[in-house]
Amino acid sequence: MALVLTEEQSMLKSSAREYLKENAPVAALRKLRDDKDEKGYDPTVWKAMAEMGWASLTIPESYGGLDFGYTGLGQILEETGRTLTASPLVSTVLLGTTLIKQGGTEAQKAALLPEIAEGNLLIALAAEETSAHKPTKIAATYTSLGKTHAVSGKKVFVLDGHVADKFIVSATRDGKTSLLIVNADAKGVSVERTIMMDSRNAANVTFDNAEAILLGEEGNGIAVLEATLDIARIGLAAEMLGTTCEAFDRTIAYLKERQQFGVPIGVFQGLQHRAAHMYCEIENCKSVVIAALQAIDKGSKKVPMLASLAKAKLGKTLQLVSNEAIQMFGGIGMTDDEEIGFFLKRARVAQQTFGDYNYHLDRYAKMNNY
Amino acid sequence: MEVATSAAPTALETFRMETRAWLEANCPESQRQSVKSYTDMYWGGKNPVFNSDDQKVWFERMLEKNWTVPHWPKEYGGGGLSKEENKVLKEEMGRLGCRPPLYNFGISMLGPALLKFANDGQKDHFLNLITAGKLWWCQGYSEPGAGSDLANLQTSAEDKGDHYLVNGQKVWTSFADKSDWIFCLVRTDPEAPKHSGISFLLIDMSSEGVSTRPIKLLSGNSPFCETFFDNVKVPKENLVGKENAGWTIAKYLLTHEREMIGGVGDTEQKTPLHKFALDHVGLENDILADTILRGDVAKWEMDDAIFKMTISRTMDEVKAGQSLGASSSFFKYYATELNKQKLELQMSLAGTAGNQWEGEASDEGRLPRYFCRTKANSIEGGTSEVQLNIISKRILGLPSK
CATH class of the missing domain: 1.10.540 (Butyryl-Coa Dehydrogenase, subunit A; domain 1)
Structure with a gap:
């Protein structure tokens, strides 16, 4: 497959850019933060996103979706990365939909996916237990109560945890790992919202014998979780590409406009070469993101490898670009009034999410047997 | 991919x-x-x-x-x-x-320039000789005072009616001592601004007054020469394009040279770097025994794999009729820096065995000599710094003053 977008994908991308610029710019995130907004996202914007079909892109037509593919979703995510838009796209569409598609029973798909497509149902994956990403090291357990089950354990960094309607929880029983669905209002669920540096939603969630049902079959938790996480890593890499590009564009614009010593600071070679180097790294980021997104849609066996390549490369490059952005903006970049700081703060959270640079470097080496 | x-x-x-x-x-x-x-x-x-x-x-x-x-x-x-x-x-x-x-540099560098700028007679004559492998070409660009500032070149070509009289010195002429012909940048108008007085001239190396002297390099090899022109007569028909319009041809040809050097890795060993690492360092607990180098090797392999995707993407974009996203300067800069990093890593992985300069065991110092050679990757054909200048100005549009 050629590493270029189709016409439909390009159109989706530009319409998303227009919508987000108007309705969910960086200023909207600032407002959510400053208002200490209870939800941490704008339900009106989320409703509009669902109406535009953004929540249905990866849902098969038979479940009320558009079946447009992950490459298409990646374009939306990239644009939300430019505007730093807080929305349930990552928790519910990238993770939730994929988990249900990969692991759910026919009945679960038929019940849940159309609700997600409509924007009526928010899902949160409760998988992490430590501050380092170790998705397969699971202390949470569940017991069988016949038809239903009961989950106990402590989960951290649950994206959109305090607004979700349902959790999908990883837990073990007798050496088997499964994923279980828990209603947010079930007895034994306690949620503590954590305010993160990027002003996006996360929570610590404790389950104390909370009533649960299995997502699909018992014992296939690791397989479904790993497959979903790889897709999520690629989707997040697409979002990070948008954040990287926007921070870079703003920095280049600033280099052309900011005057010191009677000239725009962009004339200085000390800055030019660093900017040019970032340009090169960003070109590479664009390549790995589109290759990885297309691999998901093709059902390629290379998805795990590409997921680690994409997440590692974007993590490293976004770190570089967000740091250089602050340095090149100088003093003004340190102020809360200037928006560039929001990109640095989002960068650090995104870098950690679904495994940081070192995690994926190590994983890549292991996949190549060294 | x-x-x-x-x-x-x-x-x-x-x-x-x-x-x-x-x-x-x-x-x-x-x-x-x-x-x-x-x-x-x-x-x-x-x-x-x-x-x-x-x-x-x-x-x-x-x-x-x-x-x-x-x-x-x-x-x-x-x-x-x-x-x-x-x-x-x-x-x-x-x-x-x-x-x-x-x-042959006739294929990779001169040919594309002739195809675009030469007259029909020149194309017919020289291109057929190049494809038949009948002429060994070398490139006369750099001079002692014109490296990165290439347009500062001083080798003169004086109009003598039916011929030019060429005087001056070129440096870093690859294989000048073995070459049959040289494609050369010469100054035909010393009064004009430096970019506007340059012409593109083809010179027979067997002409009277041409001499060469090999330069011994860090690697011990001498692929480059100094080339001297002492009252060399060159027929006017050997001028490519218009007189004093050589800079455009020079730049076009440099694009191809950058692409060629950008492809340096292509002709070298195809063995993945981690195989080299395993051969030299081995496994311990299922991972490369040197865990710090393991991280460096993985980083290099990731960057290399992703860079290759950019090459594919760029080709696909051109095929799809989109404008060239990344320039030859980007490819030249990135590929040569990657190749240098690779040899740095191989030297680290090989340990003291990688320092052996002579003897059969080291294949006559193949690794350290190649290591030395790669240092030129980011100098020849426009330094990495020159490539970054080009990206800053032409792609990012950063101001000059």
């Missing part, structure tokens, strides 16, 4: 099958091993030197197929292959490890 082609897959598939079969039947076994250095390559020229019978056979078979320069037009002795066919041929040659049958 597999990249699907949009053009007539069946015809192309047939071409692939036929090409594969032909290469398997015709490429001698010894010509399927990677070249260790430029001495393994066949350079052509008036006094051709084949270092084996196989090399000669391979060259002659490919010449007969018109595949010494497969993508040039047939009228100039090329194969007339489309972009897609040429890519297939490259892939199939890569699959078997076939060496290019002919290396």
Whole structure:
């Protein structure tokens, strides 16, 4: 497959850019933060996103979706990365939909996916237990109560945890790992919202014998979780590409406009070469993101490898670009009034999410047997 | 990365099958091993030197197929292959490890410039000689006072009616001591601003007054020379393009040179870096025994894999009719820096064995000599810093003042 977008994908991308610029710019995130907004996202914007079909892109037509593919979703995510838009796209569409598609029973798909497509149902994956990403090291357990089950354990960094309607929880029983669905209002669920540096939603969630049902079959938790996480890593890499590009564009614009010593600071070679180097790294980021997104849609066996390549490369490059952005903006970049700081703060959270640079470097080496 | 082609897959598939079969039947076994250095390559020229019978056979078979320069037009002795066919041929040659049958700066640098700027007579004469491997070309660009500031060149060509009289000195002339002809930048108008007084001249190296002196390098090899011109008479018909309009040709040719140097890794060993690492350092608890180098190796392999995706993406974008996203400066800068990093890592992985300069055990210091050679990757054909300048100004639009 050629590493270029189709016409439909390009159109989706530009319409998303227009919508987000108007309705969910960086200023909207600032407002959510400053208002200490209870939800941490704008339900009106989320409703509009669902109406535009953004929540249905990866849902098969038979479940009320558009079946447009992950490459298409990646374009939306990239644009939300430019505007730093807080929305349930990552928790519910990238993770939730994929988990249900990969692991759910026919009945679960038929019940849940159309609700997600409509924007009526928010899902949160409760998988992490430590501050380092170790998705397969699971202390949470569940017991069988016949038809239903009961989950106990402590989960951290649950994206959109305090607004979700349902959790999908990883837990073990007798050496088997499964994923279980828990209603947010079930007895034994306690949620503590954590305010993160990027002003996006996360929570610590404790389950104390909370009533649960299995997502699909018992014992296939690791397989479904790993497959979903790889897709999520690629989707997040697409979002990070948008954040990287926007921070870079703003920095280049600033280099052309900011005057010191009677000239725009962009004339200085000390800055030019660093900017040019970032340009090169960003070109590479664009390549790995589109290759990885297309691999998901093709059902390629290379998805795990590409997921680690994409997440590692974007993590490293976004770190570089967000740091250089602050340095090149100088003093003004340190102020809360200037928006560039929001990109640095989002960068650090995104870098950690679904495994940081070192995690994926190590994983890549292991996949190549060294 | 597999990249699907949009053009007539069946015809192309047939071409692939036929090409594969032909290469398997015709490429001698010894010509399927990677070249260790430029001495393994066949350079052509008036006094051709084949270092084996196989090399000669391979060259002659490919010449007969018109595949010494497969993508040039047939009228100039090329194969007339489309972009897609040429890519297939490259892939199939890569699959078997076939060496290019002919290396020559006439192919990689001069040819594209002649195709674009030369008159019909020059094209007919020189391009046919290049595809037939009859002339060994060298490049007369740099001078002692004109490196990165190439346009500062001082070698003069004075108008003497029916000929130019050339005086001056070139440096870093690759294989000048073996070359038959040189393509040269000369100053034809000393009064004009520096970019506007330059012309592009082809000079026969056997002309009276031309002399060369090899330069010994860090690697111990001497592929480069100083070239001196002392009252050399050059016929006016050897001027390519208009007088004083040589800078445009020079820049065009540099783009091709950058692309060629950007492809440095191509002719080197195809063994993945981690295999090299495993051979030298080994495993401990299922991971590379040196855990710090393991991280460096993984980082390099990731960057390399992703850079190759950018090459594919750029080709796909051009095919899809989109403008060139990344420039040749980006490719030249990134590929050469990657290659230097790779050799740094290999030197670390090899330990003191990698420091052996002579002797059979080290294949006469193959690794450290190549390591030294790679330091030139980011100097020749425009330094990394010059490439970054070009990206800053032409792509990012950063101001000059």
